[in-house]
Amino acid sequence: MTRLYEGMFLLDNQVVREGWPQAKARVTETLVKHGATIVSARRWDERKLAYTVKRKNRATFLLCYYEMGNEHVAAMRRDFDLSESVLRYLMLSCEGIPAGEAELAAAEQAADFTVPPPPPDDAVEPQPVAPQRRRDDGEFVVPDLDALALEDDEGEDSRPRGRRPEARASTTEA
Amino acid sequence: MVHPRRPPPPPISGKFCDDPHLDYKDVANLRRFLTAHGQILSRKRTGYCAQCQKELKQAVKRSRHLALLPFVA
Numbered sequence: 001m002t003r004l005y006e007g008m009f010l011l012d013n014q015v016v017r018e019g020w021p022q023a024k025a026r027v028t029e030t031l032v033k034h035g036a037t038i039v040s041a042r043r044w045d046e047r048k049l050a051y052t053v054k055r056k057n058r059a060t061f062l063l064c065y066y067e068m069g070n071e072h073v074a075a076m077r078r079d080f081d082l083s084e085s086v087l088r089y090l091m092l093s094c095e096g097i098p099a100g101e102a103e104l105a106a107a108e109q110a111a112d113f114t115v116p117p118p119p120p121d122d123a124v125e126p127q128p129v130a131p132q133r134r135r136d137d138g139e140f141v142v143p144d145l146d147a148l149a150l151e152d153d154e155g156e157d158s159r160p161r162g163r164r165p166e167a168r169a170s171t172t173e174a
Numbered sequence: 175m176v177h178p179r180r181p182p183p184p185p186i187s188g189k190f191c192d193d194p195h196l197d198y199k200d201v202a203n204l205r206r207f208l209t210a211h212g213q214i215l216s217r218k219r220t221g222y223c224a225q226c227q228k229e230l231k232q233a234v235k236r237s238r239h240l241a242l243l244p245f246v247a
Contacts, residue, residue, distance in 0.1 A: 008199075008240060044199070049241035059241070063199075090198075090240055 004067050006094040007031075008044065009080075010059040010087040013118040016046075020115040026085050027062055034076040036068035039097060040105035046118050048125055053087045057121050065097050185221025194226045198236035201243060208234070212247040 007027075015023045020043065028038055044061040053059065068076075073091070080089050107113060186206055187194065196204070207215050207230055214234055217227050237243040 010240065047242075050238075050244040051241055053241050061240075088240060090236060092236075 002067050002069050003093050004039070004065065004096065005036075005091055007064040007066065007089060007091045009062040009064065009089045010049075010053065011062055012054075012056060012085050012087055013046070013058055013060055013121065015085040016060045016115070016118050023060070023085065024062060026083070027064065030076065030079050030083070031064065031066050031068070034068065034072040034079070036066040036072075036076075039065040039067060040101055041065075042101075042105040042108045043115060046116075048123075056087055058118060058123070059087050060118060065094075065101065182218055185219060186215070187221040187226075191222045191226040194222065194229060196226070196229045196233040198233045198240070198242070200233075201237060204230075204234055204237055204243060208243070210247065212244045 009027050011023050011027070015026065024041060024043075028041055031038060041062065041064040044063040046058065046060045048058050049056070077091070080086050198204075207220050209215060214231060217224070220227060220230065222230060234243060238245050
């Protein structure tokens with residue numbers, strides 16, 4: 001029984017640096033070898049991984065949609081498990097191809113489509129700037145405690161604290 | 175002495191969850207339903223029904239498998 005599958009493959013950036021068509025072909029050829037019909041295959045993203053996978057911190061994601069029978073899935077999984085260029089993969093059965101997926105895959109087939117070379121594995125992504133706690137000269141920014149105390153005095157309530165005199169008198173009578 | 179119970183924070187997803195659009199590739203959306211340590215929020219916090227909460231769980235676990243989201247942050 002033929003089904004439509006969605007596959008996401010994490011490719012080693014070292015393989016991608018040798019050329020994106022060759023890296024993509026490593027996955028698609030394995031799919032075709034096991035009787036799959038490629039509907040679309042495109043580069044999804046290149047990003048830093050949330051944790052280290054096979055000693056790699058970054059990977060390129062390849063998103064594929066393909067049709068194949070379920071009798072070859074186990075053998076295909078074994079091939080991807082043994083592959084060194086595929087760090088990790090996820091294969092799901094899906095109902096249909098999302099809208100716009102075919103256009104994105106066709107855009108990758110264009111002659112002027114180029115994949116930027118992936119950054120080095122230890123590249124640091126720019127982080128959002130945190131609020132600065134130190135001055136540029138290395139000194140701590142100490143708040144003006146006297147000014148804060150004056151502000152507190154101005155806002156202080158001038159009413160006397162404690163119990164009311166009449167209430168105290170009633171308690172003494174009781 | 176009985177302490178008054180603190181009211182729970184409002185749910186993230188709103189009142190209705192008919193079509194939550196949860197996909198394992200939509201990492202920015204899934205991060206809204208995780209704690210700072212990467213744990214999935216409870217139904218009380220997400221506001222999802224049981225079925226949608228299961229879809230959220232499945233999407234987060236798929237993202238974790240592909241190293242798009244951390245298991246522990």
